[in-house]
Structure formats: structure tokens, C-alpha cells
Amino acid sequence: MTNFNDIKGFIFDLDGVIALTSKYHSQAWHQIADDLGVTWTKSLEDGLKGISRMDSLEMILKAGNKENDYTEEEKIKLAAKKNDNYLALIGNMNIDDLLPGIPEFLEDLMAHNYKICLASASKNSPIILKKLNLARYFPDVVDPSKLKKGKPDPEIYIRGAELLNLKPEECIGIEDAAAGIQSINGAGETSIGIGDTQELSAADILFSSTKDITLANIEAAMKVNA
Known part of the structure; x- marks a missing residue:
């Protein structure tokens, strides 16, 4: 070392x-998973830590066996929707x-x-x-x-x-x-x-x-x- x-x-x-922004990411992705009909689990939530937006979406789709159900354009729209959810959630963030x-x-x-x-x-x-x-x-x-x-x-x-x-x-x-x-x-x-x-x-x-x-x-x- x-x-x-x-x-x-x-x-x-x-x-x-x-x-503590990770909780807002989880909430925003949870909303997307619910919209897609993908069961939200603790292991899925943990797996999303630290990885990119598109990689996170792919992981959620794979968890629901839906990775081939959406076009690239549709995936981009889903990722953008997640970001909108996230930005709304962090609107009240402060030093606490x-x-x-x-x-x-x-x-x-x-x-x-x-x-x-x-x-x-x-x-x-x-x-x-x-x-x-x-x-x-x-x-x-x-x-x-x-x-x-x-x-x-x-x-x-x-x-x-x-x-x-x-x-x-x-x-x-x-x-x-x-x-x-x-x-x-x-x-x-x-x-x-x-x-x-x-x-x-x-x-x-x-x-x-x-x-x-x-x-x-x-x-x-x-x-x-x-």
C-alpha cells in the first residue's frame, strides 16, 4: 500500500x-420498477448502488425478465423519467x-x-x-x-x-x-x-x-x- x-x-x-442521496435514488427507481411491474427487492436496491443510470435501468429490466421488451429510445425515456422523479425528491435537500x-x-x-x-x-x-x-x-x-x-x-x-x-x-x-x-x-x-x-x-x-x-x-x- x-x-x-x-x-x-x-x-x-x-x-x-x-x-444521504442514495435513499432518493432508491425511491425514484422504486417508482419506475412499480410502473414496469417489476418486483422491488432489497437485493435489487443494493445492486443499484454506485452504478450509472442506464446500467441501473438494465438491472431493473433484467430482474423482471423485461430486458428485451423496450427499444433503446424507450429505455432513454424511462431513465429520463427516473431522473425527473429524483430531481423532485431532492428538491428539499439541505445540510441535514x-x-x-x-x-x-x-x-x-x-x-x-x-x-x-x-x-x-x-x-x-x-x-x-x-x-x-x-x-x-x-x-x-x-x-x-x-x-x-x-x-x-x-x-x-x-x-x-x-x-x-x-x-x-x-x-x-x-x-x-x-x-x-x-x-x-x-x-x-x-x-x-x-x-x-x-x-x-x-x-x-x-x-x-x-x-x-x-x-x-x-x-x-x-x-x-x-
């Missing part, structure tokens, strides 16, 4: 890492949706001159950052619409390092989903997983909660795993 002193940048996922410890951690990163980037599959992330009053922390945001592949492919985290003008080994990526951890690892960056130990077992460092993410804790974990 990279030495902590060599780390110069942090690349964040958004949903479930910075804010921030996860514990994240504002303090971002402040600490800035105080120590670390570079910061957002690598979210959500095309709405700039809107959300603005609503949460976090835009100033993220001068660099990966545009998912310009990527060829979504998570778990490493492209989004490779692009994040490029935006920061850093080598992959100089970056730490933070995720709450297995697909995201796979993406970080594939990019050659140090991965931090937040949440279930078993689900995120591939992460280099694991924290059960965002409130545990501090520079001191990260440094200690990297020394232990060195």
Missing part, C-alpha cells in the same frame, strides 16, 4: 459517502442530509492542502453539491456523461486523478459500494470503504461510519496495512 505521506489527493463518491463528520473532514483536507475531486456516477452531482453548500470544496468534478464505462470500471477514478493532475498512487478514493471499491482498486488508488465489512472486503481501509474518517485514522490504518 502507498505510504500516507505520499497521498496528495482525495476522490469522493457522492451517494452514501457525502450525503450530510453524513456525520464529512464537513469537518473536508475542512481538514483543505487546511492541509489536499486536492479534492468528486467521482460520482450521478449527472446531478453539481446540483446536489450546491444544495449542500459544498461546491467550494470540489473545484474538480468528473463528468460521468463523458465516460465510456461506468463503475466498476476504473475509468471514473482514473479521470479523477487526471483532473487533480496526480498519479493514481497519490490518491485515495472513498466509496460505500462494492462496485466503487472495485473501480478505485482498478485505477491503482488506495480505497476506503464505508459500511459493511463483508460487502466491502476488497477495500484497503474500512470504516463503519463516515464519522470515523479523519486524516489521523487514515494514517493509522495505512501504517497497519503497510
Whole structure:
């Protein structure tokens, strides 16, 4: 594992890492699944974490054995309807949706001159950052619409390092989903997983909660795993 002193940048996922936006995504997709007559399950909900809009739709259609029932144009319309649902749901988002410890951690990163980037599959992330009053922390945001592949492919985290003008080994990526951890690892960056130990077992460092993410804790974990 990279030495902590060599780390110069942090690349964040958004949903479930910075804010509780994942619940709004789930609600919006649940509405689409209901419209399509696809049974909504916990495993389906969990499978949608961290992946792109179109990949999420394909997963829902496959769960209902409906993957061949719609044209590409119809699928695009369904994805757009999901996004409309989502935008309506996040209309009332505020700083209460921030996860514990994240504002303090971002402040600490800035105080120590670390570079910061957002690598979210959500095309709405700039809107959300603005609503949460976090835009100033993220001068660099990966545009998912310009990527060829979504998570778990490493492209989004490779692009994040490029935006920061850093080598992959100089970056730490933070995720709450297995697909995201796979993406970080594939990019050659140090991965931090937040949440279930078993689900995120591939992460280099694991924290059960965002409130545990501090520079001191990260440094200690990297020394232990060195």
C-alpha cells in the first residue's frame, strides 16, 4: 500500500459517502420498477448502488425478465423519467442530509492542502453539491456523461486523478459500494470503504461510519496495512 505521506489527493463518491442521496435514488427507481411491474427487492436496491443510470435501468429490466421488451429510445425515456422523479425528491435537500463528520473532514483536507475531486456516477452531482453548500470544496468534478464505462470500471477514478493532475498512487478514493471499491482498486488508488465489512472486503481501509474518517485514522490504518 502507498505510504500516507505520499497521498496528495482525495476522490469522493457522492451517494452514501457525502450525503444521504442514495435513499432518493432508491425511491425514484422504486417508482419506475412499480410502473414496469417489476418486483422491488432489497437485493435489487443494493445492486443499484454506485452504478450509472442506464446500467441501473438494465438491472431493473433484467430482474423482471423485461430486458428485451423496450427499444433503446424507450429505455432513454424511462431513465429520463427516473431522473425527473429524483430531481423532485431532492428538491428539499439541505445540510441535514450530510453524513456525520464529512464537513469537518473536508475542512481538514483543505487546511492541509489536499486536492479534492468528486467521482460520482450521478449527472446531478453539481446540483446536489450546491444544495449542500459544498461546491467550494470540489473545484474538480468528473463528468460521468463523458465516460465510456461506468463503475466498476476504473475509468471514473482514473479521470479523477487526471483532473487533480496526480498519479493514481497519490490518491485515495472513498466509496460505500462494492462496485466503487472495485473501480478505485482498478485505477491503482488506495480505497476506503464505508459500511459493511463483508460487502466491502476488497477495500484497503474500512470504516463503519463516515464519522470515523479523519486524516489521523487514515494514517493509522495505512501504517497497519503497510
